[in-house]
Amino acid sequence: MTYGGIVVITDSGASWHTAEHYKLTCQGVDACRTIAKTHSERIRNYKTEIEGVGRIYGIESTLTAAISSRESRARYVVHDGWEDWNPSRQAYNAWGLMQVDVNPNGGGHTARGEWDSVEHLCQATEILVYFIDQIRKKISDLSKEQQLKGAIAAYNAGxxxxxxxxxxxxNTTGIDYSDDGVGRAEWYEHNRFNG
Structure with a gap:
């Protein structure tokens, strides 16, 4: 792929914080595998769309699947496409499977398309590609895979x-966002989104 391969990125998997959120008794790569497998049936519903978007942008589709798993539990936690209620704004902060940040004090994006549409997946992937470019400029001595891992963290934290x-x-949620994302993506890669 254009931006580096998921399976060669070093990751430590999900932190105890993330594992506990899912009521797991394991952490690390084992937790990532368990969570990815749990979400695989819902992810499989979007396999064609996710793979198409991956081809358009040169991003491994398993990473898109992993971010969808991490952000919305592959649609499980969204409310009409929205998630992350912000009481001070009286509005949601995030939109869609990949939870595009619409908070004006955060990402400030405008939601595009239906929450589970190719248009939404394209928007979220464009944001990820933007972060790859930003990390490449900011920390230029990294390999493609390291830039990709940095961009995954930036997708969450900026x-x-x-x-x-x-x-x-x-500065990532759970102090493991990219490690967990890579671990889930690796499971999806080895299982091609199947349970």
Missing amino acids: DRKVHSYAKVEE
């Missing part, structure tokens, strides 16, 4: 909060 590869997770 590129201003990714300062180095060594501390790529320090």
